[in-house]
Amino acid sequence: MSTISAGQIMTYGEQQALNQLFLKTQGPAAASVFLHLLTNATSGSVDNTWTTVNQGTVYGATGYAAQTFTPNTATAASPSVVTNSNTITFGPFSAGTGATINWGALANASATTGSFIIAYLLTASRTPANGDSLQAAAAAFSAQV
Amino acid sequence: MAKYKYVHPDEVGVGEHHADGDIRTRSAQPPEVATSMRAALEVVSPTDEQRQQLEDFLGRTMHDLDLHHGTEVEKEEEPDENGNVVATWTDKHGDERRTSFEPGFFEDHFEEVTE
Numbered sequence: 001m002s003t004i005s006a007g008q009i010m011t012y013g014e015q016q017a018l019n020q021l022f023l024k025t026q027g028p029a030a031a032s033v034f035l036h037l038l039t040n041a042t043s044g045s046v047d048n049t050w051t052t053v054n055q056g057t058v059y060g061a062t063g064y065a066a067q068t069f070t071p072n073t074a075t076a077a078s079p080s081v082v083t084n085s086n087t088i089t090f091g092p093f094s095a096g097t098g099a100t101i102n103w104g105a106l107a108n109a110s111a112t113t114g115s116f117i118i119a120y121l122l123t124a125s126r127t128p129a130n131g132d133s134l135q136a137a138a139a140a141f142s143a144q145v
Numbered sequence: 146m147a148k149y150k151y152v153h154p155d156e157v158g159v160g161e162h163h164a165d166g167d168i169r170t171r172s173a174q175p176p177e178v179a180t181s182m183r184a185a186l187e188v189v190s191p192t193d194e195q196r197q198q199l200e201d202f203l204g205r206t207m208h209d210l211d212l213h214h215g216t217e218v219e220k221e222e223e224p225d226e227n228g229n230v231v232a233t234w235t236d237k238h239g240d241e242r243r244t245s246f247e248p249g250f251f252e253d254h255f256e257e258v259t260e
Contacts, residue, residue, distance in 0.1 A: 060227070062227075062229060062245060062246070062247055063159070063160075063163075063244055063245055063246070064245060065225060065243040065244055065245045066243065067242070067243055068241060068243070086240065086241070087240045088240075089210055089236065089240055089242055091160065091210065091244065092158070092159050092160030092163070092207070092210065092211050092212055092244065093163075094159060094160070094162075094163035094246070094247070095163065095247070110243070111225075111226065112226060123177070123178055123181055124175045124177045126175070129164070129165055129166070130160075130163045130164055131160035131161060131162075131163050131165065131166075131168045131171075131207060131211075132160065132164075132168065132171065133160065133173065133207060133211070135173050135174070135205070135210055137202060
């Protein structure tokens with residue numbers, strides 16, 4: 001297992017990017033990507049070789065659903081960076097709370113069978129209560145190659 | 146997607162209906178996140194307007210983020226992997242949201258909107 005850090009592109013994502021850069025494969029059509037939440041521990045519990053979100057422990061409260069992640073265009077800088085342009089808000093959570101959320105997981109689908117592209121370690125772990133929501137500001141999530 | 150409106154007999158939000166305690170007193174952001182965001186903003190020499198925008202964001206409570214009485218939602222055709230209804234809606238800040246609901250709660254508190 002390889003421990004990963006904030007904004008780490010998963011092996012699946014690296015393969016996608018490199019195969020397209022080297023013109024080995026054609027990139028997929030533009031589409032929505034989604035941010036999921038995981039309750040895996042902050043250290044040593046998320047493996048960057050995972051290919052689907054459901055290989056992690058997805059937050060299970062009622063009210064939860066993966067949210068659309070609207071990416072900015074990659075910056076013209078080195079390293080080039082991509083952040084979320086939209087405020088992202090989960091909830092309100094209505095039942096089954098109590099678990100602590102440590103990770104965001106970017107995927108190409110709202111279902112947990114979606115391909116796991118990037119893992120984001122949250123700045124502050126969250127343990128929502130019933131009635132709460134979880135909100136992240138624009139540019140809260142960044143990733144770079 | 147079919148449109149529905151959230152209607153509660155006491156005119157309380159979904160979060161408030163399920164909450165333990167008063168969500169009006171619960172900050173939407175943990176203190177460490179607020180501290181981090183204020184520090185990050187100061188790095189770029191912000192204007193007073195930018196500072197105020199950040200303070201407005203950090204001042205939100207869980208009640209501000211709730212799905213309020215009268216909100217219109219669009220029900221997705223497929224339930225989620227737990228069998229819950231999923232609906233998309235726009236909150237009072239203009240942000241697009243996706244939220245899941247127990248089927249019984251959705252049936253009891255959402256009225257179909259016919260146009």
